[in-house]
Amino acid sequence: MIAIQTSLQPTWTPERIELLKSYFESGLSCRDIAVSIGVSRNAVIGKLSRLNLTRTTPGERRARRRKSAGLTAPRATAKQQLRMLQAVYEPEADDAPIVSSNSCSLFELNEQRCRWPISTPGADDFCFCGNTPLGGMPYCSGHYRLAYQSGPRQRVAR
DNA sequence: CCCTGATTCGC
DNA sequence: GCGAATCAGG
Numbered sequence: 001m002i003a004i005q006t007s008l009q010p011t012w013t014p015e016r017i018e019l020l021k022s023y024f025e026s027g028l029s030c031r032d033i034a035v036s037i038g039v040s041r042n043a044v045i046g047k048l049s050r051l052n053l054t055r056t057t058p059g060e061r062r063a064r065r066r067k068s069a070g071l072t073a074p075r076a077t078a079k080q081q082l083r084m085l086q087a088v089y090e091p092e093a094d095d096a097p098i099v100s101s102n103s104c105s106l107f108e109l110n111e112q113r114c115r116w117p118i119s120t121p122g123a124d125d126f127c128f129c130g131n132t133p134l135g136g137m138p139y140c141s142g143h144y145r146l147a148y149q150s151g152p153r154q155r156v157a158r
Numbered sequence: 159c160c161c162t163g164a165t166t167c168g169c
Numbered sequence: 170g171c172g173a174a175t176c177a178g179g
Contacts, residue, residue, distance in 0.1 A: 011171065030163065043172050045163065050170070054164070 011039070012047060020044065022117045024053060104130040114140035 012020075016037055023033040030048070034041040048054055104113055105127055114129035129140060 031161085040172070041162080042164095042174080045165095046170090046172055049164065056164075 011043075017047070017051075019117065020047060021053070024048065102130040104128055116140070 019037055020033060023036060028036070030044050031041045034044040037044070045054075102113075116129040117126070
């Protein structure tokens with residue numbers, strides 16, 4: 001019916017934008033959000049900027065950068081290794097059923113809760129998976145696969 | 159040196 | 170509008 005878009009995947013679907021917002025509000029870093037959704041870090045940051053969802057106020061940014069000193073994400077060596085694993089992870093077609101019997105609200109989220117959003121953000125029954133996540137990961141093993149599938153457009157060359 | 163965030167710029 | 174390139178700062 002009516003002019004369907006020629007694009008197979010319009011990059012930013014409403015679902016992705018909602019996910020983006022959820023992750024952003026959950027306190028995940030742009031890189032985490034990027035790898036979770038399956039797009040590049042710049043794509044996430046660019047979209048956030050366009051949505052006016054950046055953490056810095058538009059008036060404070062002035063000419064490129066001046067951010068609050070000492071508010072950068074604490075980078076640990078363990079995290080570096082984890083990133084390598086995430087970046088190199090090859091998503092496979094896996095239809096493992098994921099049971100979220102321990103779903104929780106946004107406010108109940110902590111490091112021991114899978115942060116996979118259930119239902120639509122803003123909905124009355126909106127909640128998170130709540131399962132025990134993998135070490136250092138925001139998701140449980142089941143949602144890990146979902147979160148990290150797709151996204152072959154990583155770095156090409158520099 | 160490496161990382162993250164934000165702006166700039168070409169498509 | 171999108172995202173890579175680039176810049177700025179820690």
